[in-house]
Amino acid sequence: MAEIILNGRSVKTEAADMAELKQQTYDREGLSEETQKQCVWIVEGFQTDENLPLKDGMTINWIQKGKMPNREEMESMLCARHTPHVYEKAKKARVAIAGLGGLGSNIAIMLARTGIGHLHLIDFDIVEPSNLNRQQYMVEHLGMYKTEALKDELQRMNPYVEVQIDTVRITEENCRDLFKEDDIICEAFDKPDVKAMLTEQILCYYPEKTLICGSGMAGYGPSNTIRTRKINDHFYICGDGVSGAMPGRGLMAPRVTICAAHEANMVLRCVLGLDADDIDI
């Protein structure tokens, strides 16, 4: 008899291995052979068809492909695909994303997929055709506010993430109020003076919050010059620091996305209590 966690619930089973557990489950659910072939099994965060022996405390998830899971199953599936303690912490985090262009739209999507529980999206602008070269919007979003278009996309990816939107321009005057409830703030603006303004305001009013900025990701220079630099315990900058957007050096999807991934991974690392360069694999 093993006590395992099956789709988020602790259960005792007589099954000795995965093959027996699958058979018991299929019998209980009355699944046809055809449906059984559509089932995916994830053992300790890893999708496998291997007939592993069951041990106490194992986390096992299964799902029928193409079937909409309920909230509990969905969370359990997401959790199963991360290392379990990661998801618990991610779920409690509150992260703001200031600017929803190439950096912000990518950061938001990565964080929603990671299971960050509360995302606060802020942008004043609408989606326009020139955004589609690097920003995560679709043709049908043209003319919509980025906040609304992105919220819609995130909820299609993970309907259980809480998404709060503010369709406003971020200024010196409203900074303090806007970010009151957020633990971690991702700066994802385009203009360098606005990046500097937000940095100053956040570090001044909220030195205890964590600020993660992006600077230097235009063009098609080397991927490996984009890095995450720690300025102090609550302040990190991602990018190569020098490649500004200018005529002849546009913003392109690959490097902007690399930089966005640096910001998103730094968010995750902060949530897990890790610094920019700590090694904990």
Add this chain to the structure above:
Amino acid sequence: MIKVNGEMLEIAEGTTVAAFLKAHGYPDKMIAVECNGAIVPRSTWEEAILKNGDTVEVVRFVGGG
């Protein structure tokens, strides 16, 4: 001597943050200045005086996002 972005620099006594930034050609709207781990708000640059032993970080932003 003060340390700016990891580099040791000699400064004259009484140098303000504003004077230092101007002398070193920093684009003032695109930077944030931290001194000994605390932000130095733009509104105080004219009065804030750099002292011997200060560790300064001038964070310079470039456009794009």
